[in-house]
Structures are given as C-alpha cells and as structure tokens.
Amino acid sequence: MEILLDKEPVKRVKKVLSKFDTNLKIIILNSSAKTANEASSSLGCDVGAIVKSLLFKVEDSFLICLVAGDKRCSLNKLKNFFKKKDICMANAHEVKENTGFSIGGVSPVAHIKKIDILIDSSLSRFTYVFAAAGHPNCVFKIKYKELIKITNASEKEISE
Numbered sequence: 719m720e721i722l723l724d725k726e727p728v729k730r731v732k733k734v735l736s737k738f739d740t741n742l743k744i745i746i747l748n749s750s751a752k753t754a755n756e757a758s759s760s761l762g763c764d765v766g767a768i769v770k771s772l773l774f775k776v777e778d779s780f781l782i783c784l785v786a787g788d789k790r791c792s793l794n795k796l797k798n799f800f801k802k803k804d805i806c807m808a809n810a811h812e813v814k815e816n817t818g819f820s821i822g823g824v825s826p827v828a829h830i831k832k833i834d835i836l837i838d839s840s841l842s843r844f845t846y847v848f849a850a851a852g853h854p855n856c857v858f859k860i861k862y863k864e865l866i867k868i869t870n871a872s873e874k875e876i877s878e
Contacts, residue, residue, distance in 0.1 A: 722746055727819050727852030730828035735851075735858060738868045744851045744858050752822035752854040754787025761848055761857070764788075769841065769849040769865070771824040773808040773817060773833075776800055780808060780816050784826050784837040784849075784869065789877035791838070796876060799836075822854040826869050837871040 722728055728744060735742040751757035751768075758765040768787030773780055774796065785791045796805050810821050818830035826835065826849050841847055841862055848857045849865065866873060 720746070722853050722856055725853055727823065727825075727828075728856050729852075730818065730830075731825045731852040731856075731858070734827040734868070739864070742858055742860060744856050745848075747855045747857065750822070750854045751850065751857055757848060757850075757857060758787060763848065764844070766840070767844045767847050769826060769847050771817075771826045771850060773813045773824065775804075775806050775808050775812065776802055777804050780812070780831075780833050782817070782824075782826065782829070782833050782835045783876055784835060784841065784865070784871060785877050786838060786840045786843075789838060789840050791876055792878040795874075795878070799874065799876070819850075819852055823850050823852050823856065825850050825852050826865065826871075828852070835869045835871040836874050836876055837866055837869065838877045839873050839875050840877050841865075842873075 747760045754768040757768045766786045766788040770785045
C-alpha cells in the first residue's frame with residue numbers, strides 16, 4: 719500500500735500538507751474511501767466528519783464545495799449565493815481536468831488549476847475532519863479551522 723504515496727496526485731497533496739504543517743500526514747487505508755460512508759467505515763469515525771470535495775460548474779467557471787459526508791450540497795443555496803441560474807455538478811472529465819484528481823480521490827488542496835472553494839459551516843461540528851488525499855485509499859486528518867486556512871475557503875451554509 720505504501721506505493722500509493724508515489725502516485726503523482728498523492729505527492730501533490732503531501733507537498734501542500736507538509737508546507738502548511740509538517741505534522742499533517744497522509745493516512746493509507748486498507749479499503750476504499752471513494753464515498754463518505756466507505757471512508758467513515760474505514761476510519762471508524764462519524765460520516766459527517768468526512769469532507770466531500772465536490773466540483774461544480776458555475777456558468778463558465780468552476781467552484782469546489784467542501785461538504786460534510788452526511789450532508790448534500792444545496793444547488794439552490796449556491797444559485798442564490800452566486801445569483802446564477804446555471805450551476806451543476808461537473809462531470810468526471812471536468813473534475814480531472816480542473817483538479818488533477820479522479821472522482822473518489824479529489825482532495826480539497828493541490829488542484830492543478832486555481833479554483834475558488836466554499837466550505838460548508840456544518841463541518842464546524844467536528845474538531846477534526848478527514849479529507850481525500852489524491853487517491854480513494856488515501857486521506858488526511860486536519861482540524862476544521864486549519865482546513866479553512868489551508869484551502870483559503872470561504873465558510874458558508876451551503877448544505878441541506
């Protein structure tokens with residue numbers, strides 16, 4: 719499993735994490751964490767403590783929303799927030815092209831393109847949260863407040 723740390727997307731995440739805080743480490747899981755439920759089962763934590771990194775297309779640009787594993791991102795809240803009608807989930811090709819990650823391993827950091835990030839305030843229930851680290855079997859544990867800092871995210875109520 720250590721070979722996962724040699725994968726390019728995981729290396730990108732590791733580099734960002736170590737620049738931010740040398741104590742942040744990538745955790746390699748024996749089972750997949752492609753979904754929030756799988757990740758929470760593997761880690762033995764509340765599903766809400768799993769950070770879902772979701773890419774949305776907002777007309778001709780993209781946005782990442784970080785949402786708790788037990789919540790859904792509200793398209794209506796995003797549309798109201800941005801005063802835009804045309805907002806939808808990005809497809810797998812758009813996700814890979816804009817983040818450099820495949821669905822199931824999209825990290826909240828180390829994207830290959832500059833993307834604005836919103837973080838759902840419901841994640842503030844947890845001191846620590848777990849986020850994907852570039853591969854479905856790799857995650858990292860970080861304090862909620864530190865996740866806001868490392869991603870330069872705006873905190874909003876965007877879930878339902």
